[in-house]
Amino acid sequence: MSMPFYVSPEQLMKDRADFARKGIARGRSVAVVQYADGVVFVSENPSAALHKVSEIYDRIAFAAVGRYNEFENLRIAGVRLADLRGYSYDRRDVTGRGLANAYAQTLGTIFSSGGEKPYEVEIFVAEVGDTAAEDQIYRLTYDGQVADVNSYGAMGGDAEAVGGYLAENFSEGLGLDAAVRLAVAALGHSSTEDRSIPADDLEVAVLDRSRTQPRKFRRLDGDSLTGMLAGT
Template sequence: MSMGFGYVSPEQLMKDRADFARKGISRGRALVGVQYADGILFVSENPSAALHKVSEIYDRIAFAAVGRYNEFENLRIAGVRLADMRGYSYDRRDVTGRGLANAYAQTLGTIFSSGGEKPYEVELFVAEIGDSPDDDQLYRLTYDGQVVDEHGFAAIGGAADTVDAYLKERYSPGASLEDAIRLAVAALGHSPNGSGESGDRVVPVDDLEVAVLDRTRTQPRKFRRLRPAVLQRILGDRSATEPAESAESADTSSETPSDAPTPPASTAPDVAPGEQPPVAPPSDEDGNGDGQPPVAPPL
């Protein structure tokens, strides 16, 4: 008796592939994109100082992603090559965020719909700034190639719905860079941590990756990263202070108090090597009180 091959409907196949991609993306940390007065801000929770989630694509274009690092790094490199080739062949003004977003959408859609390989477990941001805030563009791309034109703010990655709801309640257009950073970091702290614990938490500065597309820069390249020293000045001290305080108290306890008596300086004269130091004449203080020289104790 022969057994027929199993049949899976296209709807079920796409649903299974979508569930697989969403499950992989949800294991990562969230990433926030916020438009502020002078550009577009990206903030992510990334303890690694070498593996970046946010990078530059071209002069006014940035790329941000969550999910599998090797997969979105391949997409980033392909975007850089496409932008360089288009700018070299035609003109630098022909490289646009919309064109890159469409290229990424075609690639992700082809991979997702093909049955030969697994779908990419990634979500992307492609952003481009213009001469004014009305010209800024922020595109969000999903694992299946869908493109969404976002305005104001957006979040991708794990707990993106929670972060997006937090931003929706507190976001105001035209905010300064400092206010936008504080809002984005607070939204990330509102999401669950790596252990799954939810609630407001303090994200250390060393665990943040922050970059901006800043239209106020005079050079053609508008992308720049914000170092921990700058974030420390904006966000304040977000690390534990108990060890520092204990170390400071230990240092101060070892110092001599200001009101402690200062030991008298030595008044002994300098003695050349091989000579005996001079002996002070006997006095009542050195003797036994009767004016006689002091008596050495018995050996």
């Protein structure tokens, strides 16, 4: 009779966490910055078709780093959940908090179940309110933990360097142009050098509360983005 090897629960969880962390660290970062009229997401993403930042609902957006197939799956699940809630109740009853909870439960269950491999993803869920004080940004990690993000945040490979740069240079009530420039500079920052990332390699999207339409999500690209980055 063969004896199974004993692995302590602590070791098991640590191994799974290390596995997920390694996967996430391989990818490029995403930065989120709050500005006067909403929330802006910036990521270094040369692909124009495979998005890291997406619309979920009227006031809710999603950004992710890690394995594409896994976060794409979560994104679609989020759109389905939001549309289902909005259809069966009302558009106003779809909240970022509800979505973040559903993601947290899902990621947490998958992380601690023996059968599935943990998801190698981290997620921002942001919701804009009527005023800047009502904006909510949540950061979800591979193990289902949820943290409130205040004003700015970064995740992905160089999250620490990017987050550090944002912490040093962020100020309240930035304009959209300034917020985009800050996030782009942060993504190009590392302990050794400061790169400038060309506009074509950036994916930029905002939740803009000043939009008159109910859907506040908007992508920024092409000339408008180039102009924004050039202005000083």
